[in-house]
Amino acid sequence: xxxxxxxxxxxDLTDEALAGLLADQRAAYEEVAVRGxxxxxxxxxxxxxxxxxxxALLTLPTSxxxxxxxxxxxxxxxxxxPELREIFAELLGVDLAQLIAGNNSSLTMMRDCLVDLLLxxxxxxxxxxxxxxxxxxxxxxxxxxxxxxxxxxxxxxxVTVPMTEHGPDVDAVRALVADDPSVKGMWLVPTYAxxxxxxxxxxxxxxxxxMVTAAPDFKIFWDNAYALHHLAETQTxxxxxxxxxxAAGNPHRAILFASTSKITYAGAGVAFLASSQExxxxxxxxxxxxxxxxxxxxxxxxxxxxxDADGVRAHMRAHAEIIAPxxxxxxxxLSRRLGGQExxxxxxxxxxxxxxxxxxPGTASRVVxxxxxxxxxxxxxxxxxxxxxxxxxxxxxxxPTMPPLEEVREAMDVVATCVLLATAEKxxxxxxxx
Amino acid sequence: xxxxxxxxxxxDLTDEALAGLLADQRAAYEEVAVRGxxxxxxxxxxxxxxxxxxxALLTLPTSxxxxxxxxxxxxxxxxxxPELREIFAELLGVDLAQLIAGNNSSLTMMRDCLVDLLLxxxxxxxxxxxxxxxxxxxxxxxxxxxxxxxxxxxxxxxVTVPMTEHGPDVDAVRALVADDPSVKGMWLVPTYAxxxxxxxxxxxxxxxxxMVTAAPDFKIFWDNAYALHHLAETQTxxxxxxxxxxAAGNPHRAILFASTSKITYAGAGVAFLASSQExxxxxxxxxxxxxxxxxxxxxxxxxxxxxDADGVRAHMRAHAEIIAPxxxxxxxxLSRRLGGQExxxxxxxxxxxxxxxxxxPGTASRVVxxxxxxxxxxxxxxxxxxxxxxxxxxxxxxxPTMPPLEEVREAMDVVATCVLLATAEKxxxxxxxx
Numbered sequence: 001x002x003x004x005x006x007x008x009x010x011x012d013l014t015d016e017a018l019a020g021l022l023a024d025q026r027a028a029y030e031e032v033a034v035r036g037x038x039x040x041x042x043x044x045x046x047x048x049x050x051x052x053x054x055x056a057l058l059t060l061p062t063s064x065x066x067x068x069x070x071x072x073x074x075x076x077x078x079x080x081x082p083e084l085r086e087i088f089a090e091l092l093g094v095d096l097a098q099l100i101a102g103n104n105s106s107l108t109m110m111r112d113c114l115v116d117l118l119l120x121x122x123x124x125x126x127x128x129x130x131x132x133x134x135x136x137x138x139x140x141x142x143x144x145x146x147x148x149x150x151x152x153x154x155x156x157x158x159v160t161v162p163m164t165e166h167g168p169d170v171d172a173v174r175a176l177v178a179d180d181p182s183v184k185g186m187w188l189v190p191t192y193a194x195x196x197x198x199x200x201x202x203x204x205x206x207x208x209x210x211m212v213t214a215a216p217d218f219k220i221f222w223d224n225a226y227a228l229h230h231l232a233e234t235q236t237x238x239x240x241x242x243x244x245x246x247a248a249g250n251p252h253r254a255i256l257f258a259s260t261s262k263i264t265y266a267g268a269g270v271a272f273l274a275s276s277q278e279x280x281x282x283x284x285x286x287x288x289x290x291x292x293x294x295x296x297x298x299x300x301x302x303x304x305x306x307x308d309a310d311g312v313r314a315h316m317r318a319h320a321e322i323i324a325p326x327x328x329x330x331x332x333x334l335s336r337r338l339g340g341q342e343x344x345x346x347x348x349x350x351x352x353x354x355x356x357x358x359x360x361p362g363t364a365s366r367v368v369x370x371x372x373x374x375x376x377x378x379x380x381x382x383x384x385x386x387x388x389x390x391x392x393x394x395x396x397x398x399x400p401t402m403p404p405l406e407e408v409r410e411a412m413d414v415v416a417t418c419v420l421l422a423t424a425e426k427x428x429x430x431x432x433x434x
Numbered sequence: 435x436x437x438x439x440x441x442x443x444x445x446d447l448t449d450e451a452l453a454g455l456l457a458d459q460r461a462a463y464e465e466v467a468v469r470g471x472x473x474x475x476x477x478x479x480x481x482x483x484x485x486x487x488x489x490a491l492l493t494l495p496t497s498x499x500x501x502x503x504x505x506x507x508x509x510x511x512x513x514x515x516p517e518l519r520e521i522f523a524e525l526l527g528v529d530l531a532q533l534i535a536g537n538n539s540s541l542t543m544m545r546d547c548l549v550d551l552l553l554x555x556x557x558x559x560x561x562x563x564x565x566x567x568x569x570x571x572x573x574x575x576x577x578x579x580x581x582x583x584x585x586x587x588x589x590x591x592x593v594t595v596p597m598t599e600h601g602p603d604v605d606a607v608r609a610l611v612a613d614d615p616s617v618k619g620m621w622l623v624p625t626y627a628x629x630x631x632x633x634x635x636x637x638x639x640x641x642x643x644x645m646v647t648a649a650p651d652f653k654i655f656w657d658n659a660y661a662l663h664h665l666a667e668t669q670t671x672x673x674x675x676x677x678x679x680x681a682a683g684n685p686h687r688a689i690l691f692a693s694t695s696k697i698t699y700a701g702a703g704v705a706f707l708a709s710s711q712e713x714x715x716x717x718x719x720x721x722x723x724x725x726x727x728x729x730x731x732x733x734x735x736x737x738x739x740x741x742d743a744d745g746v747r748a749h750m751r752a753h754a755e756i757i758a759p760x761x762x763x764x765x766x767x768l769s770r771r772l773g774g775q776e777x778x779x780x781x782x783x784x785x786x787x788x789x790x791x792x793x794x795p796g797t798a799s800r801v802v803x804x805x806x807x808x809x810x811x812x813x814x815x816x817x818x819x820x821x822x823x824x825x826x827x828x829x830x831x832x833x834p835t836m837p838p839l840e841e842v843r844e845a846m847d848v849v850a851t852c853v854l855l856a857t858a859e860k861x862x863x864x865x866x867x868x
Contacts (some may be wrong), residue, residue, distance in 0.1 A: 043509070051498070051507040058632045058731075059493045064485070073485040073699040075477070103537050104729045111724030115549055119564075119588065130553075130564060146723075265507040288554035289580075289587045290545030295538045295729065297492075297702035341573065 007044045007340035010423060015431060022428055025421035029370065033413055037375030044194065044353035046266055046403045049322050051256040052262040053315065054305065060298040068229040072296040078288050081299035084270065090309040091228060092258055093240050094274040100284065102294050106271035107146060110221060113255055113273075114154055116286045117184075117219070122426055123253050123282045127186060127216040138176050140168035142356060142384030147187045147223070150358075151386070158386035159183070163193065167200030170207045172385035177213040185219040191238045192226040192352025195384050195397040199351075205239030209275050210248035220245075220254045227258055228316050231324045236351060237349040240273060251276040260302060262353065270294075270302050311339065316343040326400040326408045330355050337416030343423045346398075356384075357415070363422040364393045370418040376411055441774035449865060450814050456862055459855035463808065466848055467831070471809035473845040476789035478628065479836045480597040483510040483726045483756050487749065493558065495734040496610065506730035507714050510572060512722055513714075515733035518704065519814060524743040525662060527674050528691055528708040536716065536728050537822055540685055540693040540705035542578060547689055547707075550720045551618075551653070555717045557831060558686050559651040563618060571619035574602035576818030576829050578628040579620045581657070592820035597627065604641045611647040619653035621628030626660040627674045629831040633785075640730070641674030645680035654679075660786040661692055662750050663785025665758045670785060676708060685710040694736060696787065704728075704736050760834040760842045767843055771850030782852050790818075791833040791849070797856040798827045798863075804852040810845055 013021065064073050068083055075256040079085070079103025089096045102109055118135075129135045136157040136344060139148060143163075151158055161172035177183045188208070190200040200208075208220060222241050245253040253277070260269035273283060303371065306312050332346045334357070338344040347356045359367065364381035371378050379397040382390040398415070400408045447455065498507050500515055514535025515521070515660035523530045536543055552569075555562040563569050569592040573582060578599075585592055602622060611617045622642070634642075642654060656675050664670065679687040686709070693761040694703035707717060740746050757788040765782045768791070780791040793801065798815035805812050813831040816824040832849070834842045 045508055048505065051505065054507075055498070058498070060497065061492065064489070064492070071485065073488075073701060075695075075699070075700045105725050107726065108724045115553070118553065119549070147727075150723050153720070222528055261509075263528060265731060266509045267511070267727050269730045286587070289472060289584050290537050290542045292541065292580075293701050295702045295732070297699060298729070298732070 002405070003295045009340075009342040010427060011342065013427075016423060018431070019418070019428055022424040025417060025424055028417045029374065029421050032417060033374045036072045036376070037410070037414065039375060039403060039407055039414070040377040041399050041408070042129075042221075042377045042402065043402070044378045044399045045320075046261070046262055047322065047402050047404070047415070049266070050319055050401070051265060053318050053322075056194055057264060057301050057305050060304045061297065062304060063300065066164055066296070066300060074335050075292040077293045077296050078284055078295055079293065080270075081303060084216050084299040084303040085272075087211070087303065087306055087309050087312060088102050088258070088272055091312055092256065092272065092274060093238070094242055094256065098242060098274045099276055100153060100280060101299055102271045102273065104259075104261070104267060104269055104271060104295075106225065106257040106273070107150075109271055109273045110147075110223065110257055111150055112287065114150065114282065115154070116283070117217075118154060120286065122217045123218065123278050132182065132184075134182040136180070136183045138168075138173055138183060140186070140188060140193075141384050141386070142390075142397070143187060144189060144223070145379075145383040145388070147221075148386045157182075160344050160386060163196050165198060167198065167204035170204055170211070173208065174211050177211065177215070177218060179180045179214050181214040183213070184215050184217065185221060187221050187223065190234060190241065191224055192349055194225065194352065195354035195356040196350030196353060197347045197352050197356060199236045200239060202239045203239050206244050206248070207243060208282055209245040209250055209253055210314075218253060220248060222254045222256045223351055224256055224258045225262070228312060229262060229319070229353070230316060230351045231320050231327055232350045234350065242276070247275065250281045250317060255279065255393065261310065263319075264302060264305070267297065269282055270299060282315050289371070323401050326405055327355065329409045332399060333412035334416060337413065338419060343418055353399060355400065357396040358427060359396065359419050360423050361392040361394045363419070363426055364390060364396050366422040366425070367396060367415070367418045370412060370422060373415060376414045410430065443774075443776040447775065448859075450856060452861055452865070454516075456853050459858055460850045461498075463804065466851060467808045469809070471844070471848065473837060473841055473848070474811040475507040475833050475837065475842070475845050476811050478696070478815045478833045479694055480753075481756065481836050481838070484698060484753055484835070487752050491698060491735050493741050495731065495738045497734065498731075500730070500734060504671060506734045509726040511727045512718055513729055515629050515730050515737060518737040519738055521629055521637060521737065521743050521746065522692070522706055525674070526690065526708060526748055527704065528676055528690065531711055532708045534707045534714060536705045536707065536821040537734075538693075538695070538701060538703055538705060538729075540604060540657070540659065540691040540707070541584075543705055543707045544581075544657065544691055545584055546721065547653075547655070547717065548584065548590070550717070551651075552588060552795065554720065556651045556686065557712050566616065566618075570614070570617045571618060572602075572607055574620070574622060574627075574821050575820070576629055576824075576831070577621060578657070579813075579817040579822070581655075581770070582820045592814065594820060597630050597632055599632060601610065601632065601638035602642070603710060604638055604645070604867055607642065608645050611645065611649070611652060613648050615648040617647070618649050619649065619655060621655050621657065623657045624671060625658055626657065626663060626783055627751075627784065629788035629790040631781045631783030631786050631790060633670045634673060636673045638796045639676050640682070641673050643675060643679040643684055643687055652687060653775070656688045658688045658690055658692045659696070663696060663753070663787070664750060664785045665761055665786045666755050668784065676710070680710065680864060682794065684791060686713045689713065697746065697753075698736060698739070699851060704733060711786065717859040740826065743797065757835050760839055761789065763839060763843045764832060764834050764846050766844035768850060771847065772853060778853055787835055788832060790836065790853065791830040791832055792828050793830065793853050794860060795826040795828040795859050796855070797832050797860055798824060800856040800859070801830060801849070805848060808848060810848045812849070814829070
């Protein structure tokens, strides 16, 4: 397929060249349409090959007792199996006493925290959040759609701040939290953020943990979902948020979440929560009313599988070997088809599960609709914003881990065609009404 | 050890005979004290031998795909694995579409329901329960301490009704719910109740599901924890509460809970929730904000382990073989030591996990304290009542499943000694102050 443009800014095209581009992309699109594709890059799910890496779990544990002799099959052990917590305390850089191992979902632990804050208030709350006139969370955007959906369900308002290269825009956060006591917390995916791939720097983390907040019980929901999910040799180090918060005199400000969902099995892993010991006790006190303990057999299964923290590190390198080529393919196809035309920017993440694609404002919804029409499922436009509303309609989240490499290539080619077509359509329309 | 009394009513003893009894029991108690026992009959936990019955789980599942070809290791499947739900739909007598399979704790599902009712209201609620001036639950007593602790945490008031031989006293329930719209629900363990061992009859279930309630969104939390946990050959059948409720025109009144915690592994089983399809959808809608699905690997592990409903039934017979002798030992020791003296009544359950011991009013706390002193842990007196307060201080819950048979015998002998001593003390004191 020839492309009329020469990877020069699309806006500089003559009317004639633009008409040629539009015709070409329409033809390319029609060609895709007849292929009857069924591709999906919507969700950050591990691929079959990645899941296979953990299949030794299927015949573990070999023992039914933990190292203290406790039978893991029976009730109890609300904080989780010590030997598994030890491995992840090292990896997450927290004290053993600060860490809880739960069931299979860190999202559940986040919802539990929010529910408990609403119904009872936290260790430093003047009253239950439900008794506040209004509760607001700061949401760096683009961000994780499930974070926003959770707040929406619970009636918590959302205000946005931009993600910069080094994490959320601290000045914007500070302006929101300094005087308004209704601003009770913020989301943050500190490492290889969903979907921007950006990592919050030590400096930004230090400022967020130390900043003055009007609310005495301001919480940073530090969702370190991709803490260990490096794609490159250089492994980004996450800021030690609990120590920073403690040093700044705000020991209860941060609650850290993590899980093995994208380390072992997405649906059958182990989730973790870490915070100040007082806040951990607060969480466990409420958890204990509705649980007699997590699935400790699964904890022991994981502890035996990994052996130690190095076992986890080695396992993550095996993941990277499978998915790094997929991320490279995304960059390769997008660069070839969309590069140099000033119509699209995307990141080349060093970790995590997503590529963040920003295109010409006003075209993202059109691209997602075009793609859907020809059998490519993309995350709905706006999904990475509160209430699903991208104010500029320019952001698309790409999740390349699940499909096989060849399908990732094909999907990205379709994305590029749809982006070029939507952009050419828009430019043509703009010139017509000029 | 000789006993002075001859299993005649203790109250009929002469002063001299009572003094002899008191001296004897003090001597018996001192004898126990020097043994340095460490016995525990506090919680309804399965024994090691019971847990061993399920150890084939440790090398299951053999497949990673369910029968529809879905990879159970990945995210998704919020309602749970169909093949496992099918087995338990048959056993619990509900439609497949009405049944959810969750993670390892039905208590968590109960708390989830209460939290969602508080924060959002149910499918038939005029408003979220948190916006009601007051929310009250009817609690049959004696009942399950964790049920009561959960309500207490959530600020839900409790009023009690007696358990009769055929379930909760329906007239008492009716009187509470008929005119007071703050009475929003009730607890009920319908089969082999904790701790009375009593089963709610079809008739009582029909009345509870059909009765007029002032609250339009009255819920029966039907905790069928011991649905399949028969001790005898005659297997008590649980009332079909969902059909009864539906037939009575109150399809959303009952929410059924169950689990494999006392079928496979107490800490690593699968919990179930069943209700009207509309209420199931309501539950899943909220669950889905904080979960991307339950541990389906554990679901498949269980489905492979059982094979079908008959597999579960056969498995339950193996449990009964282990624990029925322990229940027989409780009855044997208590009958021998406490029978015929009109100072104690206890049940001989046909299923479940508990023996309910009622003794002379005003002595239960003393018995628990005496037992503790000599190394026997009993459930705290009053535990089976809201706020831990037994108004008559007469109720003790015995849980004989966990210790080995010989320890159960020894523990019951200590219980009998403590009961006799406390009763003799009390009677002596009463006569002295008469």
